Amino acid sequence: MNTLALLTVALLFGGMVLYSFGFAAALFTTLPPEQAGSTLRRVFPHFYLFVMVTSAVGAALLWASNPLSAYLLAAISITTLPTRQVLMPAINAATDAGNKQRFKRLHGLSVVVTLAHIALAAVVLARFV
Structure with missing residues (x-):
């Protein structure tokens, strides 16, 4: 189970990077x-779905043996949902409206969220050592 958890977290980290x-x-x-x-707009929902599912699977695999790592992965999964369902559509709407300032602010927020998710996944990976 630990090997499968490690591979799942490595897939999550590598996929996000x-x-x-x-x-x-x-x-x-x-x-x-x-x-x-246009291509990114079509692909991002799939990326976020990948992050949600992979981090949730990792959390489930680690729940019994490493609750802190499981919690961190669950946090990634849970916080990806509003990023996908609220933030991404707001970014798209700002782009469609030509509101560059709003786009920059929202896109910046999405970058911060993604970097935080990558950092959390890295922490979980480091805990396997």
Whole structure:
């Protein structure tokens, strides 16, 4: 069970880092801005779903053996829901309305949330050592 938990948390951490720093950046360097933005808009709900499910599975796998790590993963899962259902649509609405200031503020918040999730997943990974 511990090995499966470790692999699940590693998948979560790696997936979040790759998506945030690799995939999203690559889109904007290889596609025109409008197409890159449109593609990200379609993919982000799947990314957030991946984060919610993977962190919840990790939490369930660790609940009995490592309650603190399980709690941290559960926190990632729970806080991803409003990010996906509230923050992401607000970012899209700001983009659609051409409200650049609101977009920057909301996008900045989403970046902070994602970086916090990556940091929490890193803490959980480090606790396996």
